[in-house]
Amino acid sequence: MKLRLIVLPILALGGFALTGVAVARFNTPAKTGPEPVAPPPIPFPDRVAGVGIVEPSSETIQVAAQVGGIVAKIHVKEGDRVEAGATLIELDAREALARIGTARAQVASAKTAVDGAKARVEIARARVAQLRAKPRAEDLAEATSLVAARRAALSEAEGRLDRLMKVSDRGTAANEQPALEFAVAFAKAQVIEAEARLARVEAGTYPEDLAVAVGDVDAALVEVRAAEDAVRVAEEQLGQTEVARDLLVVRAPIAGTVLRLDARLGEFRAAGPGGGSGGGSAGTLLRLGDLSTLHVRTDIDELDSWRFDAAGKAVATVRGGSRLQIPLRFVRVVPDVQPKRTLTGENGERIDTRVVQVIYALENPPAFLQPGMLVDVATAAKPSR
16 A cells, blocks of 8 residues: 555656656757748849750750661760761671672672673774775785786796697607696686685675674674673662661761760660650660750740740849859740640649740850759840830
C-alpha cells in the first residue's frame, strides 16, 4: 500500500513532464530557408510577356547520315567548333571501297578496249587510203619496165630461133630447135603475164575492194563508239560507287559547335534525322548549331498578339534567382501560329492555347547561358489608343 502511494505520484509527474516537452517541441516555429530573391523590375509599364528558349542562331541542326551503317570513326566531341564541310563521323566503308576498286578496273578495261578499237580504225583507214592511191607511179613504172624487159626477152628468143631456122646445114645444131621454140613460148607467156600486171596496175583499185575496205572502217568506228559508250557507263558506275562512299562520310553542313554527340563507335545507325540517345529517332548522329549569336524563341499567347510591337524594346530575364536582364534585338516573327509546346511547369500555366513565336537575338549574353535554357521575355507593348 505504501509502495503504491509512492509510485503513482512519480508516474504522474513523469507524464506531465513528457507532455510539456512534446507541447514545447510542436509549438517551436519551423525553420525557414533564405528569403526568395525578388525578380528585377521590368522597365516597361505596359508589356507583353512570354517564355523563351535559348537556341543557336542557326537553330539546332540534327545531323544524320543519308544511309545506314556502323559508326567506324568519330572525329569530334561535344563542344568542338567545326567549319562547314569538316568531317564529323565516318561509317564503315569497306564494301563501298571494294565496289570502287571493281568499278575502276572496269573503267580501265573499257578504255583499253577503246584504244584497241581506235587502232583498228586507223589500220582500216590506212588500207582505204592505200587502195585510193592506186595506181601509184612507182608501181606503174615497175610494171611498164617489166613488160619492156619481157618483150625484149621475147625478141631475143625469137631472133635465136630465126637464125637457127635460116641455117641450111644445121648438123648438130638441129637439136637446139626444140629448146629455142620452148624459150620463145616461155618468153611470150611472160610478156602476157607482165602485160596483165601492167593492166591491173593501170586499172587501180577495184570498186568492190574499196567498198570492203570502207566497210571495215565503218565497222571499226561502230566498235569505237560502242567501246566509248562502255567507258561512259563504267565511269558513271564508278561515280555512283564514289557517291555511295561519300555518303558514308558525315560532314558539317555549316560552321558551328557540336552541341550533342549521339553516336558511339560500333553502333549501327539508321538513315534519316532524329534524336538518337537524346530523343527522337535513332538516325541522328549529332546536333550542331552556330553559337556565334544566340537567339531566343519566345512564345507569345495569341490573346496578346495584338499588343505585340516588333519595334518595341525587349529584355530577357535569366531564371534561378538571377537579377540579370539581357537586352534583346528583334529578328523575325515566325508566320505560323502553333499550339504551345514550351512549358514551364507552373501551376497556373495555360497549356490549351496557341502561341506566336518571335525570334530575338541576345545582346552580349553571359557565358553560362546555353541553348535549351528557359528565360522570361518582356516586350514593350503597343501604346494603347
